[in-house]
Amino acid sequence: MKIGVPKEIKNNENRVGMTPAGVYELTKNNHEVFVQKDAGFGSGFFDEDYEQVGATVLDTIEEVYTAADMIVKVKEPIAEEYPLIKSHHVVFTYFHFASSEPLTRAMLNSEAVCIAYETVEDEDGSLPLLTPMSEVAGRMAIQQGAKYLEKPIKGRGVLLGGVPGVPPGKVLVLGAGIVGIQAAKMAAGLGAHVTIMDINMKQLRYVNDVMPNHVVTEFSSEFNIRKRIKDHDLIIGGVLIKGAKAPKLITRDMLKDMRPGTVVVDVAVDQGGCMETTKATTHEDPTYIIDDVVHYCVANMPGAVPYTSTLALTNVTLPYVLRLANQGWEVACAKDASLRKGLNIVKGKIVYEEIAQAFNWSVDAM
Structure with missing residues (x-):
């Protein structure tokens, strides 16, 4: 099969869909790999690294799409890529369709096969291709939140870990999934007081068992959320419903109950966000302020740490890419329920x- 790895063109997206190690496995299996010039540069991989393992480096994104049968990316195609995707293509990437009707319509019109990393699902309900990026985003949420709590960038001026004689900052985490647990772990490591909420009591019991005593669990309800936002400095939105839009747990009217300089980080922004005031931002312009509340809603948070993120992503995507390349998408998906x-x-x-459901459209059964 001919596999294309284009350079990501979303704002400040420095990850790449395939490392040289991944390309090596594909060429070893007699597949042709076409990598766009400088596609791996932001992640610390160079054109000669790809050429040494058998890839062909092409100058333009148009050449890559033209040469390839399967496209392996990181982020969803943006508008200027839509015309490049044709009916013979299999596109394997994060799509997050439920948050973008234009993207959904464009991919329908292309008649391509779109396989989304974020909905590949194992028997136990886990999402193996979303997990590593959720781990990165959860940890980054605290790193970024701590920074934007600083007064020069309009935060409350709170040091999350506190100092002797001064209590630590308070972090509220909505959702006890991968993002939430990683965020709680990072915040706890800094010494912050952490409250983590979920409606899944099994998850809350797990968190209660594995986290230190300054991480407390609470059942998620509107009443409890309204109570906690009044005195927490940093609020992390880490809610996920597989393939669907995130529920709005923080409404616009709740902002008035937060203290000025409170920071909210909505990691669910890819799925529309779990806060009513969420709008996607970029690493170039990551924050905005509504009612004195600082919003950080970057839609590709792991793109800021591309070396770590690209390695973590390829670790989990490569086996699926190999199956698709070796067997073709129809056979691979028929044999592998997770990939299907x-x-x-x-x-x-x-x-x-x-x-x-996100757009009130009908589903065509396979």
């Missing part, structure tokens, strides 16, 4: 129910 759940759009039809 990654099918979102196939030849002009939506085949993943939550996407259709």
Whole structure:
């Protein structure tokens, strides 16, 4: 098979869909790999690294799409890439269709096969291709939140860990999934007082068992959220519903109950955000302020640490890329139930129910 690895063109997205090590495995299996010039540069991989393992480096993104049967990316295609995607393409990347009707319509019109990293699902319900980026984003949420709590950038002026004689900052984490647990772990490591909320009591029991005593659990309800936002300095939104839009747990009217300079980090922004005031931002312009509350809603947070993120992503995507390349998408998805759940759009039809529900469209059964 001919596999294309284009350079990511989303704002400040420095990750790349495949490392040289991944390309080596593909060429070893007699596949042709076409990598766009400088595609890996932001992650610390150079054109000669790809050429040494058998890849062909092409100058333009148009050349990569033209040469390839399967496209392996990191982020969803943006508008200028839409015309490049054709009916013969299999596109394997993060899509997050439920948060973008224009993207969904464009991929339907392309009649390509769209397999989304974020909906590949194992038997136990875990999301193996989303997990590493959720781990990165959860940890980064605290790193970024701590920075934006500083007064020069309009935060409350709170040091999360406190100092002797001064109490630590307070962090509220909404969601006890991968993002939430990693965020709580990082915040606890800094010495902050952490409250983590979820509606899943099994998850809360797990968190209670593995976290230190200054991480407390609480059942998530509107009443409890409204109570906690009044005295917490940093609020992390880490809620996920597989393939669907995130629920709005923080509404616009709640902002008035937060103290000026409170920071909210909405990691769920890729799925529309779990805060009513969420709008996607970029690493170039990451924050905005509403009612004196600092919002950090960067839609590709792991793109800021591309070396770590690219290695972590390729570790988990490569086995699936190999299956798709070796067997073709139809056979690979027929044999692998986890990969089959990654099918979102196939030849002009939506085949993943939550996407259709997001736009009140019908689902075409496979």
